Amino acid sequence: MLKLEECKITNGGFSLAVNLNIERGKRVAVIGPSGAGKSTLIEAIAGFLPLAAGTIAWGADCLSNLEPGKRPVAMLFQDGNLFPHLTAAQNVALGLRPDLRLSTAQISQVDAALERVGLSDFSARKPAALSGGQQSRVALARVLVQGRDLLLLDEPFAALGPALKAEMLDLVSDLVRETGATLLMVSHDPADARRIADEVVLVVDGIAHPPQAVDALLDNPPPALRDYLG
Amino acid sequence: MAERAQPINARTGIGAALFVAALILGTLAAVALRAEEGRGLGSSDWAALRFTLTQAILSAVLSVGLAIPVARALARRRFAGRSALIALLGAPFILPVIVAILGLLHVFGRSGWISQALGFVGLPPLSIYGLHGVVLAHVFFNLPLATRLILQAWQEVPSEQYRLAAQLNAGPRAMFGLIELPLLKRVVPGALAIVFAICLTSFAVALTLGGGPRATTIELAIYQAFRFDFDLGRAAILSGLQLILTAGAALIALRFSRNHGLGAELDRVLRRWDGTGVGAQTFDVFWIGIAALFLLLPLSAIVLSGLIGLSTLPIEVFKAAGISVILALSSTIILLLMALPMSFAAAVGKRGIIEISGILGLAASPLVIGTGLFILIHPFANPTVLALPVTAIVNAVMALPFALRILVPRARQVVGQYGKLGLSLDMKGFPFVRHVLLLRMRAQIGFSAGLAAALSMGDLGVITLFADPDTATLPLQIYRLMGAYRMDAAASGALLLLVLSLGAFWVFDRGGRWHAEA
Numbered sequence: 096m097l098k099l100e101e102c103k104i105t106n107g108g109f110s111l112a113v114n115l116n117i118e119r120g121k122r123v124a125v126i127g128p129s130g131a132g133k134s135t136l137i138e139a140i141a142g143f144l145p146l147a148a149g150t151i152a153w154g155a156d157c158l159s160n161l162e163p164g165k166r167p168v169a170m171l172f173q174d175g176n177l178f179p180h181l182t183a184a185q186n187v188a189l190g191l192r193p194d195l196r197l198s199t200a201q202i203s204q205v206d207a208a209l210e211r212v213g214l215s216d217f218s219a220r221k222p223a224a225l226s227g228g229q230q231s232r233v234a235l236a237r238v239l240v241q242g243r244d245l246l247l248l249d250e251p252f253a254a255l256g257p258a259l260k261a262e263m264l265d266l267v268s269d270l271v272r273e274t275g276a277t278l279l280m281v282s283h284d285p286a287d288a289r290r291i292a293d294e295v296v297l298v299v300d301g302i303a304h305p306p307q308a309v310d311a312l313l314d315n316p317p318p319a320l321r322d323y324l325g
Numbered sequence: 326m327a328e329r330a331q332p333i334n335a336r337t338g339i340g341a342a343l344f345v346a347a348l349i350l351g352t353l354a355a356v357a358l359r360a361e362e363g364r365g366l367g368s369s370d371w372a373a374l375r376f377t378l379t380q381a382i383l384s385a386v387l388s389v390g391l392a393i394p395v396a397r398a399l400a401r402r403r404f405a406g407r408s409a410l411i412a413l414l415g416a417p418f419i420l421p422v423i424v425a426i427l428g429l430l431h432v433f434g435r436s437g438w439i440s441q442a443l444g445f446v447g448l449p450p451l452s453i454y455g456l457h458g459v460v461l462a463h464v465f466f467n468l469p470l471a472t473r474l475i476l477q478a479w480q481e482v483p484s485e486q487y488r489l490a491a492q493l494n495a496g497p498r499a500m501f502g503l504i505e506l507p508l509l510k511r512v513v514p515g516a517l518a519i520v521f522a523i524c525l526t527s528f529a530v531a532l533t534l535g536g537g538p539r540a541t542t543i544e545l546a547i548y549q550a551f552r553f554d555f556d557l558g559r560a561a562i563l564s565g566l567q568l569i570l571t572a573g574a575a576l577i578a579l580r581f582s583r584n585h586g587l588g589a590e591l592d593r594v595l596r597r598w599d600g601t602g603v604g605a606q607t608f609d610v611f612w613i614g615i616a617a618l619f620l621l622l623p624l625s626a627i628v629l630s631g632l633i634g635l636s637t638l639p640i641e642v643f644k645a646a647g648i649s650v651i652l653a654l655s656s657t658i659i660l661l662l663m664a665l666p667m668s669f670a671a672a673v674g675k676r677g678i679i680e681i682s683g684i685l686g687l688a689a690s691p692l693v694i695g696t697g698l699f700i701l702i703h704p705f706a707n708p709t710v711l712a713l714p715v716t717a718i719v720n721a722v723m724a725l726p727f728a729l730r731i732l733v734p735r736a737r738q739v740v741g742q743y744g745k746l747g748l749s750l751d752m753k754g755f756p757f758v759r760h761v762l763l764l765r766m767r768a769q770i771g772f773s774a775g776l777a778a779a780l781s782m783g784d785l786g787v788i789t790l791f792a793d794p795d796t797a798t799l800p801l802q803i804y805r806l807m808g809a810y811r812m813d814a815a816a817s818g819a820l821l822l823l824v825l826s827l828g829a830f831w832v833f834d835r836g837g838r839w840h841a842e843a
Contacts, residue, residue: 141749142330142748143330143745143748162330162748162751162753163330163745163748163751164748164749164750164751164752164753165751168749169749170745170749172745172746175742175743175746176746178743178746178760178761178764178765180764180765181760189750189752190750193747193750193751193752193753193756193757193760194752194755194756194759194760195756195760241750
């Protein structure tokens with residue numbers, strides 16, 4: 096279980112209060128108006144923003160003081176998820192060895208991950224020679240080899256067209272089901288939440304509310320969410 | 326975790342910055358301790374101070390004053406060769422001073438092209454030595470720099486402003502008041518300050534074209550006190566004076582300067598609707614032509630007369646060239662070892678200490694550091710044995726401020742773009758440097774390495790303090806040939822040096838951009 100206990104996160108002049116639990120294996124959408132603190136929440140869990148108060152724990156492990164790379168977290172950002180000077184295979188390999196010194200077993204692991212996302216033939220290409228959708232698949236292949244318990248998505252598919260975005264969300268959904276990872280994804284679009292999420296964390300007015308079942312919340316939104324959904 | 330997590334730590338960079346600060350301040354302290362034994366400033370020292378200030382002010386005013394019409398013409402004209410001319414304006418930065426001086430002698434000297442032409446119509450030849458020669462050489466070097474600085478400001482005017490002015494049917498006078506005067510007010514003080522600061526530390530120009538009681542800069546006076554009188558106390562006092570001057574000028578220049586004229590976006594052509602009158606066109610053609618001739622004639626003179634003597638070049642020249650190549654490579658490696666960690670540290674927020682050592686580097690005079698190192702080394706070893714290592718280090722420190730200006734913005738950008746991704750993949754420290762920073766910064770590293778190699782290759786400064794008659798870098802060898810009135814051999818050596826300097830810059834700069842991805 097991911098536990099955020101009495102957390103306060105400050106980012107510039109902005110402050111976000113969080114007190115919630117997320118069960119292992121759930122798929123959770125984080126929604127709310129722009130500037131409400133969705134990314135702040137995700138970045139604090141990933142370890143990019145320090146906690147001003149409270150603790151973050153994954154099961155029995157306290158994460159609060161761990162560096163980002165030492166947390167059981169894989170994350171995809173809005174952009175810049177691949178290094179443009181490295182090949183697809185190298186970008187995936189970084190998920191196993193940040194210094195790129197792979198064993199034979201790890202090399203086949205990278206190949207298998209690229210095959211899983213349908214890019215076996217593209218392993219030697221650099222990102223510039225891949226389409227937007229293919230780039231997203233490379234990043235997801237890396238998430239796969241990282242094998243972390245938590246997958247955080249900060250709208251990595253926002254620049255894709257609607258059909259491609261739906262395809263990527265379905266792939267994400269399949270991957271987390273296969274690996275048993277817990278998913279937290281920031282989204283602007285309630286349709287994304289309905290598509291793959293079990294629960295929704297609503298972030299509004301500097302507070303991240305505890306998760307609620309998707310359909311229950313979206314079918315009968317509280318006033319703050321209703322204002323946002325319009 | 327009080328601070329945001331970062332993919333690299335700043336320790337190595339801070340160490341490098343402290344090394345630079347220790348080198349500059351340590352040599353300064355050595356000089357200061359020695360200066361107490363001296364006896365204050367004599368009348369010739371005051372004369373040197375007056376001459377230094379006079380030539381620097383004249384050079385700054387002339388360079389910037391002439392740069393304004395040239396930059397204006399380049400900003401509003403498009404013509405074949407415009408990009409080439411703008412690239413040529415960047416060349417004096419890496420052009421060895423001794424090469425330019427020989428070129429200027431060929432054109433403006435006593436038996437130069439212009440004097441010969443004057444002879445045909447019965448006029449006396451020009452004399453290039455003294456104040457006007459020093460100023461001429463400084464304008465040769467700094468007119469292009471000032472033009473690039475001012476052109477950059479011109480290019481930064483949003484094209485909407487020209488569109489609006491055209492829409493309002495603004496004539497030349499209105500254009501001047503609306504657009505040109507405000508931008509000149511912004512950029513001219515900085516350009517003046519930069520050229521002034523550069524000319525204060527002029528050594529090689531004064532060494533070759535100045536001299537004598539009426540045309541000696543402080544930097545040259547340090548050299549003379551050192552080399553001819555071996556009066557360390559006097560050299561030390563002059564060094565202190567020089568340091569006060571340059572530190573003040575560097576602070577002023579930094580305050581005014583927003584950019585460094587090294588930018589690559591200068592050949593963008595904005596769409597313009599003004600300046601279509603015959604008068605304006607003639608004016609612009611005149612200024613572009615004058616600037617191009619002023620730059621190209623001395624360079625062509627060196628190439629022409631250098632080619633003639635190339636086959637009879639004495640063997641010492643080739644030996645000196647070999648030494649210069651090794652020196653330039655060593656200096657480039659030293660520079661990168663200092664500048665890269667410093668730029669990484671600056672990128673993760675440790676800006677203060679990095680900026681301080683950058684300012685120190687701008688204010689430091691090679692001759693002062695050289696004097697200090699000589700004083701420090703003298704009790705323990707024969708300084709002439711260490712001439713080349715000392716020169717390599719001093720040259721690297723001199724190139725450091727420029728390298729930092731090129732590297733730091735890019736390092737900051739790369740850490741901003743990929744720092745989080747690296748952290749989330751646990752790519753901290755060396756893996757991040759090796760697989761991300763060095764590869765993403767290749768073009769900037771190549772550019773700075775090219776500058777450092779070319780500057781070191783052409784440097785005629787601290788080596789003159791240390792070298793014994795048997796060792797010489799190529800610039801020093803050329804200077805010695807000039808002193809022996811072997812002008813043809815000197816010209817050929819200068820051609821060789823020109824090729825080596827520009828070649829070193831080209832190889833590194835190209836190498837950095839070779840097969841680089843966007």
